[in-house]
Amino acid sequence: MANLGRREVSPTRRRFEWAWAERVLGRAARPLLWVVLALVSVVPTLSFLSLAISPRLFSQGTSWFTFAPFRQAFSGMEMTGIRNSLTFASLAGVIATLVAAGLALAVQRTDVWIARLIPGALWTLLLVPTYIAAVGWEEVLSPSGVLARMGLVTPALSNALLGPVGIVFVLAMSGVPFAYFALAPALYAMGRRYEDAARIHGAGVWRTVRTVAPIILPAITSAVIIVFAEALGDFGVASTIAANDNIPVATTNIMAAIATFPTNFPQAAAVSWFLVATIGTVLALQSRVVRGRHTAVLSGRSRFVGKSHPHGVRRVLLISAIVAFFLLTIGIPALGSVFSTLLPPGSGLHLSHLTLSAYSALLHQGLSGPLFVSLRMSVINATVTVVLATAVAKVITSRRPGVFGRLSDVVLIASVALPGLVVAAGFLFIFNLPVFSRLGINLYGTMTLLGMGYLAIALPSNSRVLVGPVAQLDGSLVEAGRLHGASGPAAFRRCVLPLLARPLLWAWLLAFAATFSELPTSEMLAPIGVRTMATAVLTSFQNANLAAATALSVVQMLVVLAVIGVAQLAFRLLAPPGWRHLGGRDLR
């Protein structure tokens, strides 16, 4: 009687059913992934880009086919913006890669204790939006900023640093984590055998670099390209340092075309075409440079690289350089942001002038609603993003990526270069078509569409960040698990997950932070009546309460830092010991 309503299933039959389900899932996984990528990335982006040649398609003009938006986008100030964007992004890409290489070498090749903190600190840097970094720098360096009030910065120096130099600096420093995570695994896998061989044959430092660097050329070019793409599509620095110094860049031109009346979506689409075409060209060049070179010198085997022990001045210089890097990229901007919230505008730098009024003003804004909405959406989006990003990274790094893998790579890098506003507007155009309403699909104005928008923003960067850790996994791990009798999921859980646990946790936090502070998507796609943390910050800015707005940004960052702390603590206390001690501990 106890078995009433239940069927006894033999173990053989269960194994068969499981194998069948696995086969179906295995075959459907890639098409499913393609459908998801199409829905959240390709279709909305193409919809927006199509406006440049066919404005009438989405009721944005009278022409079904025209090139006029391109003429507007590639003339006058718009052309200057495009030139500036190319220059800044190229410089940022090269500088970030050089700094990242230096940091990776410090981590992998020296026994300096502070170097062990670098990977964790880089993750923290990754979580700081460029907007916050730029505002922090402005607060510190502007003629009325903290350093000027202390008499440490002259107006001339301030003007010099808050111009093109400052733009490239913030973009490059914000790009260092991306370059590091692209470069470090390859550097580690290469070991120092080629270096040693070159030195034994009498090569100097420069000659050794020239000999060894081509071996990891794919990783170097990947590092430069991802920072280039991030810098090209950046809006944080563009809307602060660049805007305040009247330096046009492509993203501010897009914003100007969209966010001022009369709205010119076709022109914004034409500038977006430039961003996509630029990334396409750069990827093609990378493929051409890498093709034909024998770079398959790296294998999945672990190598134990001996660590050097710098002495005396070299050790001091190395430690100072590492400390200076994190002070400049995290410390000073954070200090600047916090100070700007504690000092009323125009007041001198004195303890008696410090006030918490900006923070107390926040209490009257009723922030529990936006906080809850943003927390909920960030947790959901981070979880979905990490699952999909792992799958995408696996496809991209597989030995036979196929057309889908290569296409995914191009689509994701192109998405990185497009500002969030463009992608969000694309969602608006495609999912608000009357035909969808007629079909009973009413996504516009729903939290689902907002979630899809957030996914589109977080997925590209997350996939790129996970490419390194996933690429380091040996494909035979799951097979070994299966040979020992584990099912597919069990083999993944017991053989692969422990190696990926920490990178996945950081990737989750990265997606969480990106979602929590995402403004353009929230502005365009949040259902009417729903406020997020980012739109609450905007409201404070609109009400000309700059101190309260910055205070809200600081609170926003504190929430993110608190979530990081709780997640790390939970990982330390709750994760199985294998997860904590196996590969990817420092993501090298």
Add this chain to the structure above:
Amino acid sequence: MISALIGGVVLSGVVPVGAALASSTPVASRAASTPLYLLSSEGYDSAMCTAFQKATGITCKLSDNSTGPTLALIQATKGNPQWGVAWTDGSAPYAALDTEGLLLKHFEPTTGTLTPLGKTLVPADKSYIPTGLTVSGAFMYNTTVVKNPPRTWAALLSPQWRGQVEMNNPAVDGPTYPMLAGLFQSLGGVAQGEKFMMKLKANGLKVSSNNAFPDLQAGKVKIVLGQNTDGIGAFDQGQHIGVVYPSPSPELPSTLAIDGKASSAEIAVAKKFADFVYSPAGQAVMRTGDPTGDSNFFPIIKGTAPRPHVPSPTMVPFESYNPYTWGALEPSINTWFSSHIA
């Protein structure tokens, strides 16, 4: 004390007015279940939404963005509009939306009477509704360093102000364009206006692609040309900021419009909202909802007094312009400004 008394009296009228609005039409019961979708960039919109909901029982769903993204949303969804009421500064955008046939015409709230100044802001086809007035081209200055501020546009060309004047780029900041429109019109046309701006540039005019007002607060410049409510709000917060209304002072009305393609139930709800805004209760919310910003408008409804630091409208040499004519010129003037002045 007096203003508090007035506020109390006005607020006590909220419930009766709301009740009257809620039961004024046969569609009331149907409308009560239809929410109001409000896209707004006004500082008092949140307070207004809450007050309206409390007074009428109609759910008010607010999207509180800056003017640019609000209008961008309307433009992006014009094939399948998804809003009920839009409420932002400026009338030129609404003139353009009216030309495209997107707005409800021939509706005027009946709960308040416009002043003669207010009547000049109403379009012939009544496709949008003015709710208040501000000045786009006020001179705001730091009272601690400027004792004798300029009072005319020509005075800005004096060597005394070389490199000390800043304004926003109209190609980035929508509410700045009305300043150019009003100024250019008063000077005789676009060519004359552009000539004047070139002279201003030669005298060291600075242009911000972000927000010029914080530069005044930080002491980077002595004068900022912009919306007067910024200056009054800063003064109210105890900052040393003064406001001069030059001759001419280009108008910048706050404007409300109703989606012409909405369903009849949504239009009924939107009309109730417009009526509420014009009612004494709504006017009280406009006056108090954003005391350091947009609440410092010049009232255009009879019986509504301006806030304490807002001068009487009769003291201000307003410059009005035709939003249909000047709105059409906005792209070309903004492009010219970006390439020649910014």
